[in-house]
Amino acid sequence: MADLREAQARLREAILGPPGELEGQRLGVYRRLVRATLRGVVRDVLPRTAAALGERLEVELDRFCRERGPKTHYLRDVALELVEHLAPSWRVDASLPPHLADLARLEALELRVAVAGDERPDARAELRLDAPAVFQEALGQASFEHAVHEGADPPDARPVWLLVYRDDAHALRALELTRAAAEILERLRAGTTLGAAIEQGARAAGVPVDDALLAGAARLLADLADRGALLGAPAPDCQ
Amino acid sequence: MSVRGGAPPGVGLGLRWEFLEELLELPASTLPFVEISPENYLRRGGYYPAALERVRERWPVVTHGLTMSVGGTDPFDDAYFRALRAQLERLGATFHSDHLCWSATPENSLHDLLPLPFTDEAVRHVGRRVREASDRLGLPVALENVSYYAPRGPPAMSELEFLLAVLDESDAPLLLDVNHLHVNSLNHGFDPLAFLARVPLERVVEVHVAGHHVWEDGLVVDTHGAAAPDPVHALLAWVVERAGPLPVVLERDQEIPPLPALLDEVRALGETYDRALARWRARG
Numbered sequence: 001m002a003d004l005r006e007a008q009a010r011l012r013e014a015i016l017g018p019p020g021e022l023e024g025q026r027l028g029v030y031r032r033l034v035r036a037t038l039r040g041v042v043r044d045v046l047p048r049t050a051a052a053l054g055e056r057l058e059v060e061l062d063r064f065c066r067e068r069g070p071k072t073h074y075l076r077d078v079a080l081e082l083v084e085h086l087a088p089s090w091r092v093d094a095s096l097p098p099h100l101a102d103l104a105r106l107e108a109l110e111l112r113v114a115v116a117g118d119e120r121p122d123a124r125a126e127l128r129l130d131a132p133a134v135f136q137e138a139l140g141q142a143s144f145e146h147a148v149h150e151g152a153d154p155p156d157a158r159p160v161w162l163l164v165y166r167d168d169a170h171a172l173r174a175l176e177l178t179r180a181a182a183e184i185l186e187r188l189r190a191g192t193t194l195g196a197a198i199e200q201g202a203r204a205a206g207v208p209v210d211d212a213l214l215a216g217a218a219r220l221l222a223d224l225a226d227r228g229a230l231l232g233a234p235a236p237d238c239q
Numbered sequence: 240m241s242v243r244g245g246a247p248p249g250v251g252l253g254l255r256w257e258f259l260e261e262l263l264e265l266p267a268s269t270l271p272f273v274e275i276s277p278e279n280y281l282r283r284g285g286y287y288p289a290a291l292e293r294v295r296e297r298w299p300v301v302t303h304g305l306t307m308s309v310g311g312t313d314p315f316d317d318a319y320f321r322a323l324r325a326q327l328e329r330l331g332a333t334f335h336s337d338h339l340c341w342s343a344t345p346e347n348s349l350h351d352l353l354p355l356p357f358t359d360e361a362v363r364h365v366g367r368r369v370r371e372a373s374d375r376l377g378l379p380v381a382l383e384n385v386s387y388y389a390p391r392g393p394p395a396m397s398e399l400e401f402l403l404a405v406l407d408e409s410d411a412p413l414l415l416d417v418n419h420l421h422v423n424s425l426n427h428g429f430d431p432l433a434f435l436a437r438v439p440l441e442r443v444v445e446v447h448v449a450g451h452h453v454w455e456d457g458l459v460v461d462t463h464g465a466a467a468p469d470p471v472h473a474l475l476a477w478v479v480e481r482a483g484p485l486p487v488v489l490e491r492d493q494e495i496p497p498l499p500a501l502l503d504e505v506r507a508l509g510e511t512y513d514r515a516l517a518r519w520r521a522r523g
């Protein structure tokens with residue numbers, strides 16, 4: 001099996017590496033086919049990112065292949081691997097649109113939420129300050145430096161905190177949050193009790209825990225419960 | 240190993256998301272069955288798994304995998320096999336199929352059907368892997384002959400000899416892709432009917448048909464991006480005339496036409512199939 005392993009390792013390197021290796025050889029067709037597949041999944045899963053990259057997509061695909069290459073069994077997840085690997089450098093690359101990294105991160109977040117499991121954790125109890133909250137699986141949040149969720153091209157450059165979730169009809173919904181709401185939700189989702197999440201979130205956002213904040217948090221949580229995104233508190237026997 | 244009867248005979252369609260909703264609007268009599276790639280539904284919730292449940296209510300579903308990497312040298316991925324087995328059990332599959340190729344190394348999953356060398360070492364290796372895959376899934380794993388564009392090293396045997404040796408070594412059923420056979424015959428210059436004459440047709444559990452493209456350098460590439468051409472119809476007919484009723488799947492992955500046009504192609508293939516089946520019946 002050593003010969004087989006070595007031959008496969010060589011072809012992998014040639015497919016993912018620079019074109020020179022396979023130039024003029026029949027095996028070069030595999031380099032082309034692999035890239036066509038990767039290009040296809042990026043265009044399907046990250047359509048706005050692919051459009052913003054334009055012809056630069058080929059360069060970035062080559063770089064992804066050369067530096068890391070796809071690792072996942074699941075073709076759709078190659079798009080996530082690509083964003084994770086390339087977006088940090090896009091953020092500081094002056095030759096690319098300044099919102100590109102945010103756009104890619106938003107589309108990656110949307111994919112994660114779209115494919116998240118259907119499980120609905122047991123949450124039979126009412127929310128209370130000394131208990132954590134339980135959310136549906138298909139939900140995620142992130143902050144951005146551009147309003148990439150609004151669809152404008154180019155998007156406004158302003159700080160944005162988004163919560164993305166999947167509704168009962170499997171459609172993706174995005175809610176724009178205040179900084180304080182995002183900080184509180186992030187902690188709640190990480191398992192912090194509601195009271196502590198409010199206190200820590202407010203501190204992180206630099207706002208006081210006053211009546212306005214508490215009323216706003218109550219409205220947000222009620223809204224998320226109405227939308228089916230927030231399920232409640234863990235059942236008593238789960239705590 | 241024979242698993243005939245795993246899917247209804249006739250011409251079915253490889254399910255693609257581009258026409259999933261539209262297909263669900265049509266009567267169940269539109270198709271005898273559909274084929275899915277389980278990888279597209281594994282480890283995910285949301286719309287597509289829910290849609291698959293609706294598909295199952297209408298049609299038998301057969302499964303055809305993309306990333307098992309039967310010829311790969313890295314150990315099988317336990318999580319992938321667990322998820323795949325659970326999916327196959329949910330679908331009531333009687334066999335599963337994947338490709339006679341490799342697609343991953345320990346470092347990368349390349350998402351393409353990469354060629355194996357036609358050697359005894361590869362035969363023994365694939366034989367072991369197919370048996371292990373069948374054990375892990377609790378089902379027979381049928382192997383599909385793939386199109387290949389360059390031999391890997393000096394061949395110790397022909398593609399046909401390699402395929403036959405792998406089938407013997409693995410005891411696997413065969414998913415016979417007549418488009419792959421046609422593409423290989425054009426690229427490597429052999430007679431596809433002479434090839435078919437030596438294929439053990441009793442091992443064939445399913446047939447795939449598709450179209451292909453010719454690249455600028457003359458290479459014929461298995462793109463699944465065009466209608467199945469006449470020579471592919473002819474190979475399908477040759478097989479059905481001699482093997483009898485079989486499930487046949489039309490695959491289309493690129494330049495997917497509107498669903499009515501795709502169903503017209505299914506009907507045209509169905510006519511080829513029916514004529515061949517009539518000849519099979521006349522043979523007694």
